[in-house]
Amino acid sequence: GAGVSQSPSNKVTEKGKDVELRCDPISGHTALYWYRQSLGQGLEFLIYFQGNSAPDKSGLPSDRFSAERTGGSVSTLTIQRTQQEDSAVYLCASSPMGGNQFFGPGTRLTVL
Amino acid sequence: SQKIEQNSEALNIQEGKTATLTCNYTNYSPAYLQWYRQDPGRGPVFLLLIRENEKEKRKERLKVTFDTTLKQSLFHITASQPADSATYLCALDNAGNNRKLIWGLGTSLAVNP
Numbered sequence: 001g002a003g004v005s006q007s008p009s010n011k012v013t014e015k016g017k018d019v020e021l022r023c024d025p026i027s028g029h030t031a032l033y034w035y036r037q038s039l040g041q042g043l044e045f046l047i048y049f050q051g052n053s054a055p056d057k058s059g060l061p062s063d064r065f066s067a068e069r070t071g072g073s074v075s076t077l078t079i080q081r082t083q084q085e086d087s088a089v090y091l092c093a094s095s096p097m098g099g100n101q102f103f104g105p106g107t108r109l110t111v112l
Numbered sequence: 113s114q115k116i117e118q119n120s121e122a123l124n125i126q127e128g129k130t131a132t133l134t135c136n137y138t139n140y141s142p143a144y145l146q147w148y149r150q151d152p153g154r155g156p157v158f159l160l161l162i163r164e165n166e167k168e169k170r171k172e173r174l175k176v177t178f179d180t181t182l183k184q185s186l187f188h189i190t191a192s193q194p195a196d197s198a199t200y201l202c203a204l205d206n207a208g209n210n211r212k213l214i215w216g217l218g219t220s221l222a223v224n225p
Contacts, residue, residue, distance in 0.1 A: 004155075042217035043156070043201070056212055091155050100146055101213065103155030 002026070004104035006092050012110045013082055021077045021107045025094030032075050033101060034067055035091040043091065049075060082111045114139040118202060118216040126224055131189040133219045135202035138183060140214065142204035145178055145185050150199045150218065159200075160187075192223045 005024045013019050025032050034046040045059040049069045060066070064082075069075040079086055089108050093101040116137045125131050135145070144163045148156035162169045162178040162185065169176045175188040189196050199220045203213040 043215040045212065045215070048212055093155070100158040100161055101156075102158065106153075106155055 004092060004094055004102050006090075006104040006107050008107060009105065010108045010110075012112065014112050015084060016081055018078065018080045019082055019109065021079075021090050021092075021109070023075045023077070023092030023094075023104060025073060025075070025092070026102055027073075028096065029094035029102070030072065030097050031095045031101075032069055033093045033095075034075070034077050035093065036061075036088045037091060037106075038088045046077070046090075079109075082109075084111045087111045114206075114214070116140070116202065116204060116214055116216045118200075119219040120217065122220040122222060124222045124224060125192055127192060127194060129192055131192050131196065131221055131223070133187040133200050133202075133221065135185040135187070135204075135216055136183060137204060137214075140183075140204060140206050141180075142206055142214075145176075145202060145204045146213065147174075147176055147185075147187050148201045148203065150201055156201055189221075194223045194225050197222050 004026055007022045011019055032049040036044045036046055047054055047060055047067050048056040051072045052069050064080045067077045087110050089106040091103055091106045093103045095101045118135050144161055146161045147159045149159055150156040160169055160171055160176045162176045164180055173190045177186045199218040201218040202216045205213055
């Protein structure tokens with residue numbers, strides 16, 4: 001596709017379960033970003049990838065959160081032992097080097 | 113401390129008027145600043161980028177100004193339409209390489225017919 005895609009679009013899980021969120025960036029975009037947005041709040045930076053490496057993981061809220069990117073393309077964000085406060089929309093964006101960011105539609109995570 | 117601030121109160125204007133949104137920052141020296149639009153339930157969409165050596169940038173009905181002395185960017189929508197109703201986010205690049213944008217919380221704009 002032409003844009004950034006994310007899956008699933010919605011995820012409902014029980015507290016304590018692990019979840020994996022997927023992001024397919026625009027082909028050729030070297031940079032990939034994960035953000036979290038709670039209802040009515042701003043974008044909270046989580047992690048940034050340049051190629052397959054993550055030079056900036058400073059936004060990951062705890063060690064329950066991890067992310068990887070393979071082949072300079074697809075990225076997965078994993079949340080282990082989910083908590084209710086993890087409920088939010090998780091947004092992925094990609095950009096060419098030095099360019100503006102293109103966002104996906106997000107994954108709405110609800111932890112019961 | 114470093115801060116980026118946008119009008120927290122929603123802006124309501126009449127169709128056809130010019131909407132002006134403000135983005136102020138402190139203790140940053142951004143190489144450039146970007147404006148995005150976000151509709152409910154969707155990811156932000158890029159609108160305009162302005163560099164530190166540019167005073168003004170235009171795109172159709174949109175105009176952005178950037179005053180590095182005042183540490184402020186203004187975002188204008190002329191001849192506003194109800195379809196312009198959305199939340200508008202500013203984001204600045206403090207490192208000059210777009211590796212990590214610093215985001216404002218956004219201002220909600222409602223254009224009334």
